[in-house]
Amino acid sequence: MTNNDLVAAIEGQGYRLTAPRLRVLESIAGRDTNFTAEEVCADVPGVGRATVFRTLKLLVERGLLCKMILHDGSPRYSFPLTGHHHHLVCVSCGAITEFQESEIEQLLSQLGVSKAGTIVGHRIEVYVVCPTCQVRYGGHAKPELPISAGVSS
Ligand SMILES: [Zn+2]
Ligand SMILES: [Zn+2]
Ligand SMILES: [Zn+2]
Secondary structure: OOHHHHHHHHHHOOOOOOHHHHHHHHHHOOOOOOEOHHHHHHHOOOOOHHHHHHHHHHHHHOOOOEEEEOOOOOEEEEOOOOOOOEEEEEOOOOOEEEEOOHHHHHHHHHHHHHHHOOOOOOOOEEEEOOHHHHHHHOOOOOOOOOOOOOOOO
């Protein structure tokens, strides 16, 4: 995503693009690795944290930015590469990749019909030890990595 893409998308939605918001967009445009809100805050001194968080939230709501929850519960952001997708998150190095799986979508739509009510959205993060880390650590996460809640093997 270029800065112009982001600006056009926000203005196209009828949002007023204030100078601080523009600085946030300039900071994140073109990033090709995932990032935290804290990193953005550090990159735009003088822009309030609330503005940074609100701008990121707006982009997530508009589908322009992905928000992922790491295995330790901390949020990270990245620009989506494909349409509807889910995330593979490496618990060892933090690398995030996208995946699409039609069987998951079918399963969820069946669940909606049977008992869950009307499903209006979902988010799936799958925690893995990525191929690079498997080679590096012999199939395991980094030895010093704490085993945290939500990750079982
Ligand atoms: Zn994504
Ligand atoms: Zn990894
Ligand atoms: Zn899905």
